[in-house]
Amino acid sequence: MINRREFCKKAMVMAGGIALPLSAFQLFDPKSLHAEKNDGNSTRWIFLVDTHKCVGCGFCVKACKSENEVPFETNASRTWVERYVVTLDGHTYIDSPKEARNGFTSTKIDQQHHGLKDVKNEDIAKGFFVPKLCNQCDKPSCVQVCPVGATFRTNDGVVLIDRKWCIGCGYCVQNCPYGARFFHPVHHVAEKCNFCYHRITKGLKTACVDACPFGARKIGNLKDLSDPVTKVIMNDRVGVLKEEYGNKPQVFYLGLSKEVR
Amino acid sequence: MKNHVWRPLYVAICIVVIVLLARTVLVPKDYGTHEQGYMYGTHRKGSIDDWKSMTVKYKGSETCKECHSDRFAEHASGAHAVISCENCHGPRGEHPENPPKLVIDKSRALCIRCHAKLPYPGSPRGSLPGIDPETHNTGLDCVTCHSPHKPQIPGFEDSKPEVKK
Numbered sequence: 325m326i327n328r329r330e331f332c333k334k335a336m337v338m339a340g341g342i343a344l345p346l347s348a349f350q351l352f353d354p355k356s357l358h359a360e361k362n363d364g365n366s367t368r369w370i371f372l373v374d375t376h377k378c379v380g381c382g383f384c385v386k387a388c389k390s391e392n393e394v395p396f397e398t399n400a401s402r403t404w405v406e407r408y409v410v411t412l413d414g415h416t417y418i419d420s421p422k423e424a425r426n427g428f429t430s431t432k433i434d435q436q437h438h439g440l441k442d443v444k445n446e447d448i449a450k451g452f453f454v455p456k457l458c459n460q461c462d463k464p465s466c467v468q469v470c471p472v473g474a475t476f477r478t479n480d481g482v483v484l485i486d487r488k489w490c491i492g493c494g495y496c497v498q499n500c501p502y503g504a505r506f507f508h509p510v511h512h513v514a515e516k517c518n519f520c521y522h523r524i525t526k527g528l529k530t531a532c533v534d535a536c537p538f539g540a541r542k543i544g545n546l547k548d549l550s551d552p553v554t555k556v557i558m559n560d561r562v563g564v565l566k567e568e569y570g571n572k573p574q575v576f577y578l579g580l581s582k583e584v585r
Numbered sequence: 586m587k588n589h590v591w592r593p594l595y596v597a598i599c600i601v602v603i604v605l606l607a608r609t610v611l612v613p614k615d616y617g618t619h620e621q622g623y624m625y626g627t628h629r630k631g632s633i634d635d636w637k638s639m640t641v642k643y644k645g646s647e648t649c650k651e652c653h654s655d656r657f658a659e660h661a662s663g664a665h666a667v668i669s670c671e672n673c674h675g676p677r678g679e680h681p682e683n684p685p686k687l688v689i690d691k692s693r694a695l696c697i698r699c700h701a702k703l704p705y706p707g708s709p710r711g712s713l714p715g716i717d718p719e720t721h722n723t724g725l726d727c728v729t730c731h732s733p734h735k736p737q738i739p740g741f742e743d744s745k746p747e748v749k750k
Binding site (some may be wrong): 379382 | 586602605619620621624625626627628629632633635636637638639640642643646667668669671672676694697698699701703704705706707708709710713718
């Protein structure tokens with residue numbers, strides 16, 4: 325039989341034990357603390373898209389697909405270009421036929437099950453093209469949801485996918501607010517743009533940047549303050565997509581319009 | 586404790602030991618939480634090298650200059666100077682060893698990527714010289730009349746577009 329004194333003692337120990345957070349049992353690691361405070365890296369890859377310069381030729385998509393071996397005839401693509409046509413009466417028509425791998429060659433706007441929409445020139449208030457790619461977010465929600473640690477952020481800020489480790493559950497595909505992830509038609513694992521990691525780490529530019537005739541796409545290093553792309557991002561009025569998701573995207577846009585989603 | 590408690594407990598302990606043993610065998614040595622922390626940095630370190638070792642296929646126009654200096658100069662003086670060689674000639678790869686000959690895309694489909702007229706206000710596309718692909722010399726390849734390197738047809742220079750890189 326337990327007496328009152330014993331009961332009170334044990335109850336207090338129990339309450340104290342429950343109140344102790346799990347993290348209190350973790351050993352203090354100065355290295356990880358330093359990593360969290362200041363990452364000490366000299367590189368943080370960023371991307372700049374100037375929508376004022378894009379003409380919707382789709383050479384970027386073509387180059388990306390062959391450089392990164394994503395089969396051309398499939399609708400899967402690491403990067404794509406969207407067309408926005410805003411009419412004078414306030415309607416917005418958006419399409420990206422076959423991810424714009426063959427460019428935009430017709431005035432007809434693909435409205436999927438509503439068919440093709442041909443807007444008369446005199447009804448158009450504005451029309452423009454927006455290239456899209458993975459935003460290599462600072463807080464990538466796709467990485468957080470991976471149950472096996474197959475996707476991760478590198479020290480230079482690029483989010484990579486381990487093809488040998490991915491189990492293809494698709495959580496990351498669902499969790500990217502930008503729709504940048506898809507299943508690779510050949511490898512059958514999650515796939516996305518990684519800023520041509522094999523090229524940028526060799527000092528080259530990404531395939532899409534090299535293919536763009538008009539300089540609408542640029543890659544830079546945010547940690548290098550003399551980098552012309554960094555200067556634009558620091559000094560010019562740049563925007564990012566879907567800021568409200570809190571992912572801290574690192575692809576910056578010049579000339580974004582409110583219609584762009 | 587009684588035997589009926591111990592026996593299933595042994596089975597449970599065995600399962601735990603097997604799982605732990607299997608884990609040490611199956612999980613690679615370089616798998617773990619790295620510099621980016623638990624949430625963003627749990628991965629197999631070798632994966633970074635896997636990506637770095639991918640082959641570079643597009644080598645850039647500058648690498649064409651050495652052998653094809655005449656063609657390069659002709660292209661550089663024309664209105665298409667901003668277009669990379671590999672956009673039409675295909676990725677260089679290890680050319681001239683592999684492939685020994687690049688397949689040139691001379692199709693109409695390639696040209697109308699830029700030159701199908703889309704006169705959108707607010708887009709530079711409208712200021713590029715444009716045609717309606719459904720009416721402009723249908724059935725003919727663009728290269729029949731226009732040189733891809735110097736597309737301006739003599740006598741039509743007044744419509745020279747202004748393209749800035």
